[in-house]
Amino acid sequence: MRAVLLVTLAAGLGLAQPADPGKPATTNVMGAEYPKIHADLSVTFRTKAPDAKKVQVDLGKPWDMERDGEGVWSVTIPPQVPGFHYYYLSIDGVRVSDPASRNFYGVSRESSGIEIPEAGADYSEIKDVPHGQVRNYRYYSKTVAGWRRAFVYTPPDYDTNLKARYPVLYLQHGGGEDETGWPNQGRVDIILDNLIAEKKAVPMIVVMDKGYALKPGEEIPQPPAAGQPRRPFFSRTFEEVVIDDLIPAVDGGFRTLTDRDHRAMTGLSMGGMQTFQITMAHLDKFAWIGGFSGSGGIMGGPFDAKTAYDGVLADAAAFNKRVKLVWIGIGTKEPERMYASVHSFHEALTQAGIRHVYYESPGTSHEWLTWRRDLNEFAPLLFR
Amino acid sequence: MRAVLLVTLAAGLGLAQPADPGKPATTNVMGAEYPKIHADLSVTFRTKAPDAKKVQVDLGKPWDMERDGEGVWSVTIPPQVPGFHYYYLSIDGVRVSDPASRNFYGVSRESSGIEIPEAGADYSEIKDVPHGQVRNYRYYSKTVAGWRRAFVYTPPDYDTNLKARYPVLYLQHGGGEDETGWPNQGRVDIILDNLIAEKKAVPMIVVMDKGYALKPGEEIPQPPAAGQPRRPFFSRTFEEVVIDDLIPAVDGGFRTLTDRDHRAMTGLSMGGMQTFQITMAHLDKFAWIGGFSGSGGIMGGPFDAKTAYDGVLADAAAFNKRVKLVWIGIGTKEPERMYASVHSFHEALTQAGIRHVYYESPGTSHEWLTWRRDLNEFAPLLFR
Numbered sequence: 001m002r003a004v005l006l007v008t009l010a011a012g013l014g015l016a017q018p019a020d021p022g023k024p025a026t027t028n029v030m031g032a033e034y035p036k037i038h039a040d041l042s043v044t045f046r047t048k049a050p051d052a053k054k055v056q057v058d059l060g061k062p063w064d065m066e067r068d069g070e071g072v073w074s075v076t077i078p079p080q081v082p083g084f085h086y087y088y089l090s091i092d093g094v095r096v097s098d099p100a101s102r103n104f105y106g107v108s109r110e111s112s113g114i115e116i117p118e119a120g121a122d123y124s125e126i127k128d129v130p131h132g133q134v135r136n137y138r139y140y141s142k143t144v145a146g147w148r149r150a151f152v153y154t155p156p157d158y159d160t161n162l163k164a165r166y167p168v169l170y171l172q173h174g175g176g177e178d179e180t181g182w183p184n185q186g187r188v189d190i191i192l193d194n195l196i197a198e199k200k201a202v203p204m205i206v207v208m209d210k211g212y213a214l215k216p217g218e219e220i221p222q223p224p225a226a227g228q229p230r231r232p233f234f235s236r237t238f239e240e241v242v243i244d245d246l247i248p249a250v251d252g253g254f255r256t257l258t259d260r261d262h263r264a265m266t267g268l269s270m271g272g273m274q275t276f277q278i279t280m281a282h283l284d285k286f287a288w289i290g291g292f293s294g295s296g297g298i299m300g301g302p303f304d305a306k307t308a309y310d311g312v313l314a315d316a317a318a319f320n321k322r323v324k325l326v327w328i329g330i331g332t333k334e335p336e337r338m339y340a341s342v343h344s345f346h347e348a349l350t351q352a353g354i355r356h357v358y359y360e361s362p363g364t365s366h367e368w369l370t371w372r373r374d375l376n377e378f379a380p381l382l383f384r
Numbered sequence: 385m386r387a388v389l390l391v392t393l394a395a396g397l398g399l400a401q402p403a404d405p406g407k408p409a410t411t412n413v414m415g416a417e418y419p420k421i422h423a424d425l426s427v428t429f430r431t432k433a434p435d436a437k438k439v440q441v442d443l444g445k446p447w448d449m450e451r452d453g454e455g456v457w458s459v460t461i462p463p464q465v466p467g468f469h470y471y472y473l474s475i476d477g478v479r480v481s482d483p484a485s486r487n488f489y490g491v492s493r494e495s496s497g498i499e500i501p502e503a504g505a506d507y508s509e510i511k512d513v514p515h516g517q518v519r520n521y522r523y524y525s526k527t528v529a530g531w532r533r534a535f536v537y538t539p540p541d542y543d544t545n546l547k548a549r550y551p552v553l554y555l556q557h558g559g560g561e562d563e564t565g566w567p568n569q570g571r572v573d574i575i576l577d578n579l580i581a582e583k584k585a586v587p588m589i590v591v592m593d594k595g596y597a598l599k600p601g602e603e604i605p606q607p608p609a610a611g612q613p614r615r616p617f618f619s620r621t622f623e624e625v626v627i628d629d630l631i632p633a634v635d636g637g638f639r640t641l642t643d644r645d646h647r648a649m650t651g652l653s654m655g656g657m658q659t660f661q662i663t664m665a666h667l668d669k670f671a672w673i674g675g676f677s678g679s680g681g682i683m684g685g686p687f688d689a690k691t692a693y694d695g696v697l698a699d700a701a702a703f704n705k706r707v708k709l710v711w712i713g714i715g716t717k718e719p720e721r722m723y724a725s726v727h728s729f730h731e732a733l734t735q736a737g738i739r740h741v742y743y744e745s746p747g748t749s750h751e752w753l754t755w756r757r758d759l760n761e762f763a764p765l766l767f768r
Contacts, residue, residue: 029489029492029493029494030492030562030596031492047478048478049476049477049478050477051437051438051476051477051478052475052476052477052478053435053437053476054435089480091436091475091476091478091480092433092435092436092437092475092476093434093435093436094431094432094433094436094475094480095483096473096475096478096480096481096483097481097483097487097494099479099480099481099493099494101494102489102494103481103487103494105413105486108413108414108415109413109483109484110413110481110483110485110486110487110494126522126531128524131522133519133520133521134519134520135517135518135519135520136517136518136519136567136573137517138510138515138573140512159637159638162546178414183520189520189522253543254543
């Protein structure tokens with residue numbers, strides 16, 4: 001009876017009902033039946049809210065949910081792009097997490113997330129291969145006068161190959177996320193485990209810190225208001241933390257190779273911008289540089305390779321000799337402004353004669369599937 | 385003006401207003417001003433919900449929030465017991481997480497949490513001492529035919545004292561929680577780091593797995609209906625996982641001491657019950673046993689030391705010689721049934737002549753402050 005009612009409602013809304021019952025998303029909390037993903041990647045959401053007047057699910061855009069006689073609201077939304085998407089419910093206009101979903105720190109808050117499976121892509125699926133570990137690593141930062149926590153991936157043989165020293169990749173999250181992003185949404189250890197098992201990437205340590213840092217008394221920097229001069233909306237304090245506190249702490253606490261030829265940095269979105277800011281100012285410390293949907297020259301505006309980053313790009317031949325890799329990635333379905341800024345930076349580098357790799361993730365937006373693919377493409381090129 | 389209004393409203397509700405502005409809770413998401421904790425440990429909650437008809441905050445019990453002219457709802461609730469409390473908002477009758485709070489997996493879902501500071505208690509505060517690591521450890525379970533993840537705390541000297549082998553404590557979360565409970569809500573690494581630094585506890589490895597396990601095709605066991613025979617509402621599959629998969633994986637993957645004299649197990653609530661179920665059936669593997677607000681004989685009903693656990697307690701002298709420690713803890717403010725069941729188990733053990741330590745956490749309920757204190761009391765007694 002309820003099924004009939006739902007079909008009727010859906011027909012009224014012009015939404016097609018999938019033929020199959022669907023499977024609970026892997027991102028649901030233990031025991032939660034909904035959200036369910038159907039074979040065609042359409043998704044049914046359901047939540048109980050007998051006293052609410054209006055309930056929506058927002059996944060990229062808001063979808064009205066329909067109430068049944070018992071106060072259960074549901075909607076089936078059209079097939080979704082594979083990968084990890086943040087989403088939320090709106091209960092009488094209040095944006096809240098779906099109680100049925102695991103939460104992921106993103107968009108500056110805990111957010112519901114749903115993993116839409118990608119057919120045929122197993123690079124980010126757990127396999128029967130040796131597994132590394134993600135460790136919480138507490139270190140003292142003189143810059144912020146307090147303890148900070150980074151996550152550190154150690155490769156599978158780290159605890160057995162005790163004479164080995166490893167190169168290090170510093171890997172940053174995006175704006176509104178934190179150091180939990182890559183271990184949770186990004187599946188960093190699974191991607192690296194798989195690459196290392198297939199000998200596509202060399203065993204490496206990956207360090208993931210929170211890309212925010214404030215000195216005592218320092219205020220959180222605000223994004224520029226409309227019409228104001230563009231500037232990075234993150235504090236430079238994080239740069240000091242990386243250079244003065246984090247790198248020494250990692251080199252002191254792990255069996256790392258400490259020269260610049262064995263140190264890389266990349267990040268997504270804001271983390272990519274931070275990477276270019278930090279590495280270009282410290283080429284004595286980094287020889288491998290990446291930017292996932294965020295790099296140099298982002299946010300539009302003229303980019304002049306002769307003067308940018310205090311002129312380190314001005315002599316292309318010298319830069320190309322000094323820097324082993326510059327790598328830039330973007331999803332083809334990212335918002336136009338994002339795509340344009342990364343693509344135009346790629347073109348500016350090309351014009352300036354700066355050797356680099358440019359990668360487009362087909363069909364993906366400013367989302368974690370783009371960045372997982374980026375990591376899967378970027379990591380194999382490192383430390384060769 | 386708004387302050388005056390709030391005071392007026394609060395006066396109308398009979399709630400006293402604290403004199404100080406309060407400080408954002410440490411459990412808030414980055415940048416969130418509310419909830420704020422005042423000097424007297426009263427707490428002000430605030431959330432924006434212009435279109436909602438009724439908003440409450442539920443922390444132990446529901447408190448009505450009051451709407452201002454701009455649709456912002458607030459309430460200041462009376463002084464709270466220190467420690468970590470789960471809480472949630474109710475928006476027009478729908479129970480949701482507070483967008484201003486970090487989420488913690490508990491009560492079978494992501495839940496808001498608030499840390500009320502405990503004056504003078506610094507055993508669970510991060511200090512300038514050497515820090516261990518909490519590592520995500522993936523291992524294959526033949527029992528469930530899949531990969532599982534446990535968190536493993538390694539003590540501060542684990543990566544430098546490479547010849548050392550360590551005793552192991554298996555430490556379980558409660559019902560509706562998971563393996564993230566002890567690292568997040570429980571502050572396990574900070575408590576152990578502090579104990580080890582003060583030489584109050586010996587360096588040990590702590591293993592925290594998810595206390596749920598299902599074989600292929602096995603259904604989630606349901607709690608018994610009212611009037612039905614009492615039985616553990618968790619599957620015995622977890623026992624098989626611990627014995628057949630987890631212990632071998634930990635002994636294979638870490639530098640452990642593998643004899644029973646160097647293996648302990650404890651857990652909170654459901655995890656305590658699981659501990660007694662597992663250890664009593666495998667005394668060849670465990671010599672140290674704990675139960676935090678959950679142990680043997682819980683859920684009321686007669687407990688007969690002669691027949692319980694297949695009679696391993698029947699010969700008290702033999703048991704006391706074989707088992708190095710039985711440790712039972714409970715908070716004095718726990719719900720009457722919880723308190724009574726643990727206390728009566730303590731009395732039954734005493735009557736049966738089973739040597740054990742019984743600890744009461746003053747003023748705390750069935751909550752994480754009880755269990756942090758338990759760990760802080762229990763860990764120093766281990767492996768001596």
